[in-house]
Amino acid sequence: MLLSRYQDSYVEAGCDEAGRGCLAGPVFAAAVILPTAFRHALLNDSKQLSATHRLELRQVIETEALAFAVSSVSPQEIDRINIHKASYLAMHQALDALKLKAEYIIVDGNRFIPYRQTPYCCIVKGDGKYLSIAAASILAKTYRDEYMEQLHSEFPQYGWSQNKGYPTVEHRSAILSHGFTPHHRRTFRVTDPQLTLF
Template identity: 80%
Template sequence: MLLSSHQDMFVEAGCDEAGRGCLAGPVFAAAVIFCRTFKHEVLTDSKQLSAAQRSELRQLIEAEALAFAVASATPQEIDRINIHNASYLAMHRALDMLALKAEYIIVDGNRFIPYQQTPHCCIIKGDGKYLSIAAASILAKTYRDEYMEQIAEEFPAYGWGQNKGYPTTQHRTAIIAHGFTPHHRRSFRVTDPQLSLF
């Protein structure tokens, strides 16, 4: 894992999102700024870590980052502007919330809507290459998971405490049995032809 070479010249923020492929819940995004000398051997893409590791690293990130922020876009916003634009909206909101102004942005993936007039770079699989993006992926994932566990208490049939809103068989079967909730993304399609709900 690396710090980007741009950190020698700019205050650089790494950005990533969580929850893009879910049927329910917001999409979350985070932005993280580290100092130039920050290093960590374990910090990597959140998908490569256990829940316990993510929780431990979240505490470290929040303690060690020069600045961090987490934001979201609602299911209704996702339905209105599509999931890709909603992901960028959540990233922009996180960047707005940073205590330090980002002078350069690195983003996981291959697309991004420019933020104000700040230069940026898209990096495919950036969450496995750059520490600030990896940290953003962990914050976005852990904050989103907590949110889904909270709303699962109100709608226990959908299994959000376990599936976090992703299209598992349990989740799709629950939609057939119980219908939609205000937390569902109505614009999403279920790929299984036997469970074509939307």
């Protein structure tokens, strides 16, 4: 895991999202500014960590980060503007909410919508390479998981406490049996094994 080469020169924020490929629930995004001296042996891409380690690291990140913010965009907005734009909107909202102004942004993935003329760099699999992106991936993932677990008590038939809204066979079958909820993304195909957009 690395610090970006720009971190010594700029106030740098790492950004990542969680829930892009889900059939239900918002997409969440986080922005994190870490101290230049920050290190943690466990910090990695959130998908490579256990739930216990993610929660442990979330507490460390929230305590030690110079600034962090988490935001979400609703299923209704996702359907209106599409999931890609909604993911970037959530990142922009998180950047807006930082208590420090980001002077440089590093983003997980290969695309980004520019934010307020702030220079940025897209990094494929950046959540496994750069500390601030990994930290953002952990915050986005843990906040979204908690949100879906809360929704599960209202709609237990969809199994959101386990699948978190992702298109598992059980989740798709539940939609076909019980229909949509207000938390489902109506523009996403339900019957395909792989998620596609209409």
